[in-house]
Amino acid sequence: MSTFDYDLFVIGGGSGGVRAARVAAGEAGAKVALAEEDRYGGTCVIRGCVPKKLMVFASGYGGMVEEATHYGWDMLNRGFDWQTFSGHLNTELDRLEGVYRKLLAGSGVTTYDARARLKDPHTVELSTGETFTAKHILVATGGRPVRPDLPNAHLGIVSDDIFHLEQLPKSILIIGGGYIACEFACILAGLGVEVTQYYRGAQILRGFDDEARGLIAESMRELGVDLHTGTNIVEMGCYRGEDDDGMDAPVEATQYAMPVSDAPREGPLKVKSTNGKIKVFDQVLFATGRRPNSDDMGLEEVGVTLGRGGAVEVDEYSQTKVPSIYAIGDVTDRVNLTPVAIREGMAFVETVFNGNPTKVDHDLIPSAVFTQPELGTVGLTEEQARDREPIEVYCASFCPMQSAFADKPGRVLMKLIVSQESRKVLGCHIVAPGAGEMIQLAGIAIKMGATKEDFDRTVAVHPTMSEEIVTMRKPTRTA
Numbered sequence: 001m002s003t004f005d006y007d008l009f010v011i012g013g014g015s016g017g018v019r020a021a022r023v024a025a026g027e028a029g030a031k032v033a034l035a036e037e038d039r040y041g042g043t044c045v046i047r048g049c050v051p052k053k054l055m056v057f058a059s060g061y062g063g064m065v066e067e068a069t070h071y072g073w074d075m076l077n078r079g080f081d082w083q084t085f086s087g088h089l090n091t092e093l094d095r096l097e098g099v100y101r102k103l104l105a106g107s108g109v110t111t112y113d114a115r116a117r118l119k120d121p122h123t124v125e126l127s128t129g130e131t132f133t134a135k136h137i138l139v140a141t142g143g144r145p146v147r148p149d150l151p152n153a154h155l156g157i158v159s160d161d162i163f164h165l166e167q168l169p170k171s172i173l174i175i176g177g178g179y180i181a182c183e184f185a186c187i188l189a190g191l192g193v194e195v196t197q198y199y200r201g202a203q204i205l206r207g208f209d210d211e212a213r214g215l216i217a218e219s220m221r222e223l224g225v226d227l228h229t230g231t232n233i234v235e236m237g238c239y240r241g242e243d244d245d246g247m248d249a250p251v252e253a254t255q256y257a258m259p260v261s262d263a264p265r266e267g268p269l270k271v272k273s274t275n276g277k278i279k280v281f282d283q284v285l286f287a288t289g290r291r292p293n294s295d296d297m298g299l300e301e302v303g304v305t306l307g308r309g310g311a312v313e314v315d316e317y318s319q320t321k322v323p324s325i326y327a328i329g330d331v332t333d334r335v336n337l338t339p340v341a342i343r344e345g346m347a348f349v350e351t352v353f354n355g356n357p358t359k360v361d362h363d364l365i366p367s368a369v370f371t372q373p374e375l376g377t378v379g380l381t382e383e384q385a386r387d388r389e390p391i392e393v394y395c396a397s398f399c400p401m402q403s404a405f406a407d408k409p410g411r412v413l414m415k416l417i418v419s420q421e422s423r424k425v426l427g428c429h430i431v432a433p434g435a436g437e438m439i440q441l442a443g444i445a446i447k448m449g450a451t452k453e454d455f456d457r458t459v460a461v462h463p464t465m466s467e468e469i470v471t472m473r474k475p476t477r478t479a
Contacts, residue, residue, distance in 0.1 A: 002031075002135065007353075009124050009134035010034040011116045011297070014042020016329035016341030017140030018100055020348050026107035028353035033134070035126060037115035040100040041093075043142050043330070044338040047160045050096065051089055052183060055162075056370045058085050059190025070406035080191050082168045089163065118298035121324045125298075136324055136352055139312060140345070141293040143330035147286050148175070152236050155269055156284035159184065168193055169282035173271055175233050177204035179369040181287035182216065185225045186372040195225045196281065198273060200232040205369065209381040209429040211395070215413050216371050216431060222409050223372055232274045239268040239280045292331040299325075309333060316359045317351050318344055326352070335362050366443030368436030373412060376439025378446055379427030382417055386479035390420040393479065394452070394472040400432065400465050414468040416452065420478070423451040428469070438466050 010021045013036030025032040039046045058080070065077040104111055115127040118137065125131045145158035157165075159180050170193065174185050177199030189195045197204075197220075204220075204227070205213035221227055272278045294310040304320045304327075305313040311333035318326045326348055329341035343360050350358040366378040385391045394416040403410055412432035416425055428442045445454065460467035 004135045005132040006033045006134040008032045010138045012140035013040040016345040020345030021109045022107040023349045033110040035112040035116035055187045059187045067406045139327040143290040146291045172283045173281040174285045176287035197227045198231040212429045235272040239270040374435035376430040376435035378443040385417045392418045392475035395476040396468040418452045
C-alpha cells in the first residue's frame with residue numbers, strides 16, 4: 001500500500017496538466033489530484049488560443065460584407081457590437097471550463113481550487129492550508145504576459161486583459177512585433193479600432209521566414225494598421241487635455257500584473273516614442289513577451305533548477321533534477337504551444353506510469369499565426385536552411401481568385417524550401433486565408449520526409465490557392 005496520499009499531484013489546470021491528470025487516472029489507474037488557482041482550461045482555453053480565434057472570426061466578417069457586394073449581394077453593415085460578442089464569448093468560455101471540470105471528474109481526478117506550492121520533493125501545500133503527499137509531482141503552471149520595465153507600464157494592458165474590456169477603445173497602441181502583437185493588431189483593426197503598432201526591430205515576426213513576414217507586414221498595413229518598425233516606447237502617462245504636451249511623473253502602482261479594471265488611470269494615455277513624437281491613444285497593449293509561472297512555488301528551495309526567465313529546467317523526459325518532480329508546457333519554455341504541452345503530458349504518463357520511457361519529438365512542429373491573412377509554417381525558414389546546406393527555393397506569390405474578383409488588394413504566398421542533396425522538403429511557409437488549415441496537412445508530408453518529387457507527383461486540386469504547392473516545377477532561386 002502506498003505511503004503517499006496520491007500517486008500523482010498535478011499543479012496547473014491547463015491543457016497539458018489536465019490531459020496528464022486524466023490519462024494517468026483514467027487509463028493508467030493512478031490516484032491523481034490536481035490544483036488550479038484560477039480557471040480550468042488555462043491560457044489556451046480561457047485567455048489565449050480559443051478566445052483569440054473567436055475574435056479572429058469576428059474581425060473577419062466586416063470585410064466579408066464589403067466583399068459580398070462585388071459578388072452581387074446587397075448587405076447591410078451596421079458595425080460591430082462588442083457587448084454582444086463579449087457576452088457570447090464569456091458564455092462559451094464558461095461552457096469550456098465546465099467541460100474540463102467534467103472530464104477530470106469523470107476520470108476520477110480529485111480537484112482543488114487553490115494555489116499550490118512545493119514544501120518538499122513529495123509534498124504539496126495549498127493556499128487553503130491543506131498539505132498532501134505524492135509519489136510524483138507534475139508542474140504544469142504555464143506562463144503569463146509581462147510588461148516592460150517602464151514607468152507607468154501598469155497603465156497599459158496585456159493580452160489577458162483584452163477579453164475583459166468593457167468596451168472597445170477607439171484607438172490603441174500595440175507594443176511588440178511577435179505573433180501575439182500582430183494577431184491582435186489585425187483583430188482590432190478588423191473590429192474597427194484605429195490601430196498603431198510599434199516594434200523596435202527591423203521587421204515583425206522575428207524568427208519566421210523573412211519573405212513571409214514581409215508579406216504579412218505589407219498586408220497588415222493594407223488592413224489599416226499603422227505599423228512602425230524600428231520604433232519603441234520611451235514614456236507613457238495619463239493624458240490631461242489639449243494643453244498637455246509633456247509627460248506625467250510615474251504613477252505609483254503596487255503591482256504590474258494589475259487587471260485593466262483596477263488600473264489607476266484616467267482617460268486616454270499619451271505615449272512618447274523613440275522618434276520623439278508624443279501621441280494620444282485610448283489604450284496601450286503590451287505584447288512584449290511572456291514568462292513562465294514558476295514564482296513563489298518553492299521549486300528552487302526543493303532543488304529544482306530554474307533557467308532564464310524562470311523556466312523550469314527538465315530533461316528530454318520532462319524530469320527535473322529532483323527525481324519526483326516533472327514539468328511540462330510553457331513553464332519549461334521549450335516550445336510554447338498547446339498541442340506540444342498535451343504531447344508532453346501524454347509522454348510523461350507513458351514514461352512514469354506505463355513503464356515506457358517516451359521522449360517528445362519537438363522537431364518539425366507545424367504552427368500558425370492568425371494574422372489576416374494567416375501564416376502557416378513548418379520546418380526551416382529559407383534563412384535557416386541556406387546556412388545549413390545548399391537549397392532550392394520554390395515560391396509563388398499571387399492575388400487569389402476570390403480577392404481579385406472583388407478588386408481587393410493583397411497577395412498570398414506559397415513557399416517550399418528543398419534540400420539540393422536529399423531533395424527533401426525542409427520547410428513550407430504559407431501566407432493566405434486558411435493557412436493554418438493548409439499547414440496542418442502539409443506538415444504530415446514533411447514530417448514523413450517527403451521530397452519535392454513526392455509533391456510534384458501529387459495531382460493538384462483546382463481551382464484552389466494551395467494547388468500551387470504541387471505545381472511549382474522550377475526553383476525561384478538557389479542558395
